[in-house]
Structures are given as structure tokens and as C-alpha cells.
Amino acid sequence: MLQIREVKKQFKVDGRPVPILDIPEWNVEKGERVAITGPSGSGKSTLLHLVSGILRADSGSIIVDGQPLHELAEAKRDAFRASRIGYVLQDFHLIPSLTARQNIEIAMTARLTSKERRRVVDGWLEQVGLADRSQHRPSQLSRGQQQRIAIVRALVNQPPLLLADEPTGSLDWETADEISALLLELSIAHGHTLIVVTHDLNMAGRFPHCLNIQDVNTVRREAMPLQRHSSGIREGATV
Numbered sequence: 001m002l003q004i005r006e007v008k009k010q011f012k013v014d015g016r017p018v019p020i021l022d023i024p025e026w027n028v029e030k031g032e033r034v035a036i037t038g039p040s041g042s043g044k045s046t047l048l049h050l051v052s053g054i055l056r057a058d059s060g061s062i063i064v065d066g067q068p069l070h071e072l073a074e075a076k077r078d079a080f081r082a083s084r085i086g087y088v089l090q091d092f093h094l095i096p097s098l099t100a101r102q103n104i105e106i107a108m109t110a111r112l113t114s115k116e117r118r119r120v121v122d123g124w125l126e127q128v129g130l131a132d133r134s135q136h137r138p139s140q141l142s143r144g145q146q147q148r149i150a151i152v153r154a155l156v157n158q159p160p161l162l163l164a165d166e167p168t169g170s171l172d173w174e175t176a177d178e179i180s181a182l183l184l185e186l187s188i189a190h191g192h193t194l195i196v197v198t199h200d201l202n203m204a205g206r207f208p209h210c211l212n213i214q215d216v217n218t219v220r221r222e223a224m225p226l227q228r229h230s231s232g233i234r235e236g237a238t239v
């Protein structure tokens with residue numbers, strides 16, 4: 001499903017290039033479910049942005065579902081993402097003025113009659129336990145319910161690959177646990193590949209594969225060493 005070879009990405013900060021990712025090789029098989037963990041700032045979100053085609057690598061190749069992303073210009077990467085990749089974010093990004101049903105329908109790419117659309121959305125709402133919430137606006141839903149709607153929106157076009165960036169990051173423990181279980185359940189039921197970036201160790205523990213990004217990324221962003229001397233901690237040292 002995903003093959004990464006010799007991928008490098010850097011950002012310019014104050015005109016100075018800062019290397020973020022250097023991944024010699026990383027593969028994810030079709031149907032695999034992987035949790036990616038690692039320290040803050042180690043490039044996890046950047047990696048998802050590269051895999052989804054939101055960002056382009058500086059060099060190397062990224063092949064998603066047989067499509068070499070590095071060969072596509074931005075507009076074609078956007079079209080590829082819309083049809084082949086679902087994306088779930090920490091803060092849901094639902095449109096406040098639309099109902100739950102409309103937030104899902106707006107993402108649907110298949111040409112369907114309004115009756116067919118209704119049937120498809122009803123089926124999904126049923127699967128995530130929100131059949132009776134279709135007319136609610138996001139502000140009338142709990143945070144967990146909003147994330148369920150965002151998950152349906154990401155899956156409604158049946159993408160072969162689902163990416164999620166901290167999907168439980170703004171939820172309480174119990175709701176986070178429910179959302180973790182739901183993501184895994186749906187990925188098994190629909191056979192899509194699931195890659196989740198998370199700091200939630202409970203969630204990571206549920207996944208068959210858990211990868212620390214530092215196992216594939218050779219860039220190390222060293223913390224400034226602690227420098228103590230007799231008069232205390234030297235200026236500029238981090239504790």
C-alpha cells in the first residue's frame with residue numbers, strides 16, 4: 001500500500017534549512033494497521049503530510065496504492081487524496097453551519113441520486129452509532145460524536161488508505177478509548193490500511209504494529225545538553 005524510499009524533507013527556518021525527515025525505507029502492507037509514536041517534533045505529522053501528498057518530499061519516492069506521488073503536481077496530488085485517502089484530524093474540522101449529514105455528504109465524490117446519498121450516509125451513521133444525530137450541527141454534538149462524524153466523512157468514499165493525526169488528542173480517556181476501538185473496527189470491516197499518529201499509548205497498544213518514527217527516520221534533533229557547573233545551571237541550558 002505504501003512504499004517510501006530515500007525520502008528527505010527539510011524546512012527553512014530563518015532562511016536556514018532544517019532537516020526533519022530522512023527515511024531510507026519504510027513499507028506498509030495493504031490492510032496493515034500501524035500506530036506511529038515518537039517524541040514531539042520528530043516529524044510524525046510531516047510524514048503524514050508527505051504520504052497524503054499535502055507536502056512534497058525534497059527527494060526520494062513515495063508510492064501510495066501504486067501511485068508514485070512524487071511524480072504528481074499539486075493539483076493531481078489533491079485529486080488523488082480526495083479519492084484515495086481519508087484523513088482524520090485531532091480537531092475534527094467539521095463545518096459548523098452544516099448538519100452531521102451535510103458534513104458527510106459534502107465529502108462524497110460518487111455521483112449518486114439524493115435518495116442513494118441518503119441511504120449511504122444512513123448506513124454509515126448506523127455503523128458509528130449516530131443514526132439519530134443526522135440533523136444535529138457540530139455544536140449540538142459531543143466531541144466524541146463530532147470525531148465519529150469526521151471519521152465517517154473520511155471513510156465515505158471508501159478510500160484504501162486512512163490516515164489519522166492524533167485522532168484522540170482532544171478527547172477524554174474513555175471517549176479516546178471508544179474512538180480507538182472504532183477506527184480499528186472500521187478498518188478491519190472495510191479492509192482499508194490505517195496509519196495513525198498518536199501520543200496516546202493506550203491507543204498505540206491496541207494496534208498490531210506500533211512504530212517509533214525514530215526507527216525509520218535517521219534525522220535526530222538533539223536536545224541541548226544539560227550543562228551544570230558550580231554556580232548552577234549555565235545560561236542557555238535546558239532542564
Ligand SMILES: Nc1ncnc2c1ncn2[C@@H]1O[C@H](COP(=O)(O)OP(=O)(O)OP(=O)(O)O)[C@@H](O)[C@H]1O
Pocket residue numbers: 011012013020038039040041042043044045046047
Ligand atoms: N512549515 C514548517 N516550517 C518550518 N518548520 C516546520 C514546518 N512544519 C513543521 N516544522 C517543524 O518540523 C518539525 C517536525 O514537526 P511535526 O509537526 O512533523 O512533528 P511531530 O512529531 O508531529 O510533533 P508533535 O508530536 O508535537 O505533533 C518540528 O520541529 C516543526 O517545528
